[in-house]
Amino acid sequence: MPFPLGAAYALVALGFVLVLNATTAVNFAHGESVVAGGFTAVALTFFLPPDLRIPGLILLPGVVVVTAVLGLAIGALAYLPIRNRPPVSVFVTTIAVGMIVANGLNATFGAAPRTAPPLIGVGTIDLIGVSISRQSLVIIATACVLIGGLAIVLQRTQLGRQFRACSQDPEMARAIGIRLTRITLLSFALGTAFAGAAGLLLAHQFFISPADGAPLILKAYIAVVIGGWGSLRGAALGALLIAVFEVGVAAISSQPLAEGLLYVIVLVVLFLRPQGLLGEPQQVRA
Amino acid sequence: MNPRNSLMIFGGGGLAIYALFFASSYDQRLLTLSGIYVVLVLGYQFIFGHAGALSLAQGAFFGLGAYTSGILGSQYGAEFLVTFPLSVAAAVTIAVLVSIPVLRLQSHYFALATLALSQLLLLIAINWEPVTGGANGLSGVPPVRILGWQLARGLPLLSFVWIIAGLAMLVSYWQINTARKAAFTVMRETPLATAAFGIDRSMLRFRAFLLSAAFGGAAGALFVHTNRVVSPETLSFGVMITCLTMTVVGGRFGIPGAVIGALLLTHLPEWFRGLQEYYLVAVGVLLLATVVFAPNGIEGLLRFGKSSPKPSAGTATDEKSEPADIGGSELIATHLSKRYGGVRALDDVNLRIQPGEIVGVIGPNGAGKTTLANILTGSATSDAGTVTLAGHDITHAPEYQIAQLGLTRTFQTPQLPADLSVRDIIRIAQADRPAANTDAVLRNFNLLAVADMPCGTIAHGIRRRVEVCRAVAAEPGALVLDEPGAGLSPEEQGEISALCRTLAENGLAILLIDHNVAFLKPLVTRMVCMESGRIIADGTPEDVLADPRVQDAYFGVTTL
């Protein structure tokens, strides 16, 4: 079933776009942020009494806080000092952060895949005659709550309006009194926390290992290309499409083939539409 | 001898002595590995350093070379003289194939596409077990053997790898000659103006990408013959990150940077041994810190008083177009139209500029003046209409060809890379005119005194003159000047006016866009006023300025 995976991918892609919109730069450490979220859950489990079978979902606030702090660090160390340099520089600094996170986790936890505690119990639930695993249901529900919360914040609150103003015209946002640096750092915190939450959701059903960052960032990136550069709605939709494609193709052939085909499709899409699938072709005015 | 060269010689000599007399066999292994990485990094410098594009495929080219040599060597017992060229060819072939969709992409998409390519190759290597050996890879790759003569481990292999590295340095040195280095700098730092120099941007990027692939494939082949096994490791993102780190830390542009980066990063695990598994974390911190604090890497830090650029007689582009006729070319625009979204930027514009004429274009902001300049010079395309230059239809010609054909331009903000000297700029512009005399042009524009100063350090008024000089240096027949007087003092504007007059007397057709009526009026032979994408008046300056529609559009109803 592609929906739990799609829901988690959607969280990853949304977090990626939040940072992208705030900075116009690609945060390459985003995949490692997902991994960091999963391993935070693994680590926090040590502090839970093992015999009580406490649901993993209560780790969510802890994971969100830890990864939000990681996001602040990425913004403050890898973006702010070089915000006026060409975007390639941010690529490289965030690659460096990703490297630090991945190798730090690798050295601490080892390279083997780990699993976090189940989110809520195990087993299946009967829903109108269809039996669905409780894990899947909780993953989808949690992702929906987080995405819905984000939508409400962006649409209905002054903070959300400030986020959007900064992404549409950062200089003008400053000119009406918005504290751009603060909003930028908040975007990093929020975007990375979304990645972290996705890590927690993925970590039980799909396992998580320190080297998972690269395919994850690649999928978030592809989701954004499919959905239109900078579009939140498009990114979520793109993420869902990727998951449907991956699970669908894997069901009739194999997981590696599904992944490989996805990358081939990306190259073809970029060939046919260099501006992305749903994105507007833009003209540069000299 | 300058200190930089002596450092290189002493460093290289010291390294050789260490390798010959003091290095243990383990040290020799590390030095061999460094030599392989030197080749990889030299290749990466082409695309990441000189072309300024973040390719994430360098690791993939390395792995491709590794697998080609690995499979041929272990399965078919092929010799180095077979495996090495085929490895290079495999990497270059893939690069050519993907360059069609990938090379025209903007930075974010280029990085994504090259990353997707790498992941794709990695997946293939892991899953195509019969050929690649799957996750375990292939063992039993023979050592380097040339015409039956086998290289022993240790010093012989070390020397061989460094000889190849030396050849790679020569190729790099030959490819990045002074002129092409300058062309790359223009492309990287002033992308908008690249074509105005007559530089074919896509060809330059293509060349850089292929070179990086060839070097990557070569490094991969060397690696596999040294290691004797090939595994998916060689295609993993880790190789890419290692290469990126070496390039950033050592330096993106020069041979010393590649050597320093490769040596440093291969020996770092030794020096960080106390950190055990965490040493890669330390490498990440080093990479981050280098970007933030030393953007040009160690080589940038070592640059003792940058030696001033030496005159050299290289050419930046290999193809030449016919030199424009001495004298001028008639520039004719017919029925030009252009929309941006819902806005009519140009609406049926007709304009003819004859040799020796200076036509001034005025009009309020957003009237379409710059759009007109962009379409004439090919940096934007029109929706309808044609442009001809001396009778040739140039409507659909690429921007750089239009420049080579003899229609050049200047920009509202002078587009001059800060690090290049004035002489460099003129020389790049003259790359198509081998017979052109740089000093004579500089003298005509009274720029000899500043000829060897970097453009970033000269005053704005002079930069403007350099730009006009750049546009004229290619011996064009027609010239489009976009606000040449903006931001200049009255005296400096006077100098520009005098220059324009001389050029028109020599027969050039000149189109001059400016807001400043006081500057234009005495200078132009004809004046055109635009509003909302249309030409609303065309005639002598006096007539146009007296036209009530012009008064209304440009000066507001109540004044004058």
Place this chain on the structure above:
Amino acid sequence: MSQPSLHVESLTVSHGAVTALRDVTFTARSGEITALIGTNGAGKSSLLRAIIGLASSKGDIFFQGDNINHLATEDRIRAGLALVPEGRRVFPGMTVEENLLVGGIRGRAERRLSIDEVYALFPPLADRPSDRAWQLSGGQQQMLAIGRALMARPRIFLLDEPSLGLSPRIARDVAESLKALTEKGAAVVIAEQNSGFVQPIADRTLTLSNGQMALPD
């Protein structure tokens, strides 16, 4: 009798090697409209952007006696300055109401009050609060840009080419609304190359030319 509200003393603005503004001094008083006339490239935009802190400058900018040239743009807006930039620069993907609300930096209650005032000043905006800004006509976008800046309740109001692209009738409406602002004690500075718009409402007119203030005639 009016207070010197904004005083700019020997302000110089350089963009790299280009000096856009050279040693400019002027004063804008509360209750007055000050017109800055000059052709394109004369330095008007650089001057306004320097006052608001979007362009860095050398020299002093006094606001009600305090030098504010060390403050960040955000803090200058909070202190009471506002800029309507050239080209309107509304946030195109946000609705009219959102564009206004995001400009209200002085708390929720103040925000509701201000938005009613803006709607009263520009009735066309009140008619279509949920339309996206890009759907508005040029004139309405200009009203929106002015309204957005007013949401911060400025005491120094800087406008760059506010009449550009406006029909004469709408330009007159805008002019009247600016005049009304000064009656509430604000200082208004309008930069225009089209003196036809600003001449009738200006209390004082200054001319910028080649980055320098021309002598008053």
